[in-house]
Amino acid sequence: MYGIVFSEKVVLSYFPQHFILASLNSTGQGHQGRFAELVIVLIVLLLVATGVALLSRQFRLPYVTGLVLAGLAIAEFLPRRVGLDSSLILNLFLPILLFESAINTDISRLRSTIKPILLLAGPGVAIAAGVTSLLLKLGLGLGWIPALLIGTILAITDTVSVIAVFKEVSVPSRLSTIVEGESLFNDGVALVLFSLILKVHSTGSITFLEGLQDLFVVIVGGSLVGLALGYLSVGLFVRLDDPLSSILLTVAVALGTFQIGQVVGVSGVVAVVVAGLIVGNFGLSGSVSASSRITLFSFWEYAGFGVNTFIFLLIGIEIDLITLWQTLPGVLLAILAYQVGRFVSVYPLLAGVHLFDRPVPLRWQHVLFLGNIKGSLSMALAFSLPSTIPGRESLIALVFGSVLLSLVGQGLSLPWLVRRLQLVRFSEFRQQTEELQAQLMTAKAAQDELDSLLKAGVLPKSVYEEMRSSYQVKVAAAEKALRDLYNRRPEELAATNKDLIKFDAIRRRLLLAEKGALNEALRKRILSEEIVQSRIQTIDEQLLKLEDD
């Protein structure tokens, strides 16, 4: 729940050792204990996030970008100990985010676009990291090891930011699958590369063949661990089939798979992703009750949302504007470097896709190019640079600056680009429908207002009737036009999936209303628990069916 930790570096200066002992020894203080301050910071962060949610909708700003900016703004007023901790991100936040993305990824959709995904997440990351490193070495005069480490860190695409942007603007589903799939797997590849480079750093050198072998073992091993634990937990689910306890089990699986992967010496990231894919695609379908499934998907949605909120807020808080200003030239060069790296990996690789798969349109490639937003994982890796790396502090500042500018700059320009490229074209039919709906909606709102004015006695009846009937004409016309539209094009209704989505959305709202009524009746003890539960289960099943497409 609470992601505020005592940032390691700063703790020492603020917590001289007698203070640590004092705070650990503060038994018997009741509600004045050492968690009180933490809770207050948590409350402030929650309120800030609520404010960001309100404002970002008003100003059409991406939520995560708004969080980072808000974090920057409030950093001054918080106790300086509040900050990010790489161990917390890696061990807790990262597995939660990866697992959440994975259980929501449909394997069949993934399979249909696996080739471009693997191309970008495999060779793509290697090329981007290589080119970026080279440019960093030449431009900033870094040594090979630091340059390679930063190059790899900046080759990671942040799943969260990209998905967040795509939730705001609509893109074709195949494109979003490619982007999400790529960012899901490229974390794993980049992490493996990162630890390989660190190994070279500590052991002196390894041969290219050894490196390739390591890469293979780590990735295949991670997949095996993920497969084994994923299937194991699927078996447990079926036996358990209790919505609330299943939550505990999935959290244990997400965190446990990552840890076991790390302990065994394979990629924990790959393991979590594979386990999540299995749980989401096989564990939560068929044999488990619909309520369990809905509970789990909702829980993970909330967990992912909460973790993201805290990560991005804390990224903003962590960034020091003065240091950022000082490293600005380096940061700008680093951004240029990773954009070039991304450029030479996306366009050439995807140009050849048509040889063995459906081609990726050029306009999509622009989105894939600009979609390489950096985020929390880059910051966590920068944090985890060992102190033996020369110039560690300035490397961290470099990465932080790049992440900040990437989140703000690309976070704002990507939605603009997507809209500009007109990737999704409304069918004429749908456009007409929506225009008529808008007409209906406004006329009805006006009539409502008239009704309440009449009721309040502000309007004389005669004026009311005259005005109301003028709106009624509009309502009737719009309704007739809509009816004609639907009658004329039943085949189109069936054909264009997009238009049906609207009705699914409506059906979903109806089912949610039914569910709400049942819960309300239970709360008020009008109906008894057993009956409500069985009905909710049926509704949940229908909801799930709707959400399938």
Place this chain on the structure above:
Amino acid sequence: MYGIVFSEKVVLSYFPQHFILASLNSTGQGHQGRFAELVIVLIVLLLVATGVALLSRQFRLPYVTGLVLAGLAIAEFLPRRVGLDSSLILNLFLPILLFESAINTDISRLRSTIKPILLLAGPGVAIAAGVTSLLLKLGLGLGWIPALLIGTILAITDTVSVIAVFKEVSVPSRLSTIVEGESLFNDGVALVLFSLILKVHSTGSITFLEGLQDLFVVIVGGSLVGLALGYLSVGLFVRLDDPLSSILLTVAVALGTFQIGQVVGVSGVVAVVVAGLIVGNFGLSGSVSASSRITLFSFWEYAGFGVNTFIFLLIGIEIDLITLWQTLPGVLLAILAYQVGRFVSVYPLLAGVHLFDRPVPLRWQHVLFLGNIKGSLSMALAFSLPSTIPGRESLIALVFGSVLLSLVGQGLSLPWLVRRLQLVRFSEFRQQTEELQAQLMTAKAAQDELDSLLKAGVLPKSVYEEMRSSYQVKVAAAEKALRDLYNRRPEELAATNKDLIKFDAIRRRLLLAEKGALNEALRKRILSEEIVQSRIQTIDEQLLKLEDD
């Protein structure tokens, strides 16, 4: 999310100072950081809880009791630093649990049983605490202050355990309202008493009048803080109306209300409960969309479940069996003392209820007597005893032992007692009725939603009519079946009083709605005072008649 903390006492022995510094200074270790161990402990606890969920269902053991026993069993194998922390419970867990109970409490139900609730939570707690203290003083030779503190700690009924038991066996709704309402408010009263006694301890003495004045200020002040923040957040909700961000807001409200209450010097517990009642009853109804409401209620359900799971598991881990064995005679006496205290507060107080309210049946009083299960709040308060209290350690052991035996003993015997007393009989007739009612209710809710969609212009009339008529078919069928059911069995309807209870609930709501409309009309000066008063009196009479069962 994770409720494992470094238990204050033990940390010192296990974390010699150089180790603390080392662990705080462990930058650059990547995934070997200091959160890794915490996460592993978390995984183990989650898996244990999953196991408990599986087994407790099989052996028909209450889940919370199972958790405590499992905690006892695994304590040996965990790093000894894992444990409970009073500051964490008070600042984080307690507000979450109280808020969750409060938003799920229906104010109109509460109002209809407020008299026995206030009787038990007010004078009841005072009598129970007094008698228990006296017995502890005489039996164990404690001083007045320690005896009074422990007496108050053992006068608290644990909301969570009691509600958990009632979810497993069904009881009449009025009884469960009394039990839940009592445990919701008696936390507040006991906490206020507790701090009053501590004040006497530190300042020497205060007069009875001063004490009463303090009590009044603290409780009324807490209610005012809760009212203010509750209404403030209701306003925000309506503006926000985004399911996920609303979660953040409610968490901020729950934790913030408690903190503000504490800072202002009034009862944080009372403030949270009042704010929760307002958010649950006014914030989450009407003006907020159905999906926001469902999201919030589910989130709080998950949060409450998670917090409970950890609290009870950690209670088990915290209890040391050897110490428990040594203090067993004292513990047994303490249990006897608080049972006697409860006995002399429940039966005499409720015997007089019939003078000014509907009587509470004797069989219900047995449930209220045995329902005084002790839990986490008692343990937290014991932890928070200041070190100036003589014999602090043994007092803590005394409370821990009592809580453990209470959770196991009463947790197991209460469901048995409830079943034995046969408080609820579920006739086939009633089941059929409820199923049909659920069908009606959901269809009507869906129709309402459709109406509002049509009104908003989202739906064209033709689609609306088609969908609405499909629901109308269900409504008509359910109505016909219900009518048939009643016509077929008039004698059964008259005979089984029990089946009428549910209809009483509906009639009560209708009467309350009539009353509300009258009050509204009076407020708007549409009707005159005399007419409204006499009608309200008639309605009140009908209400009282209804509630006699």
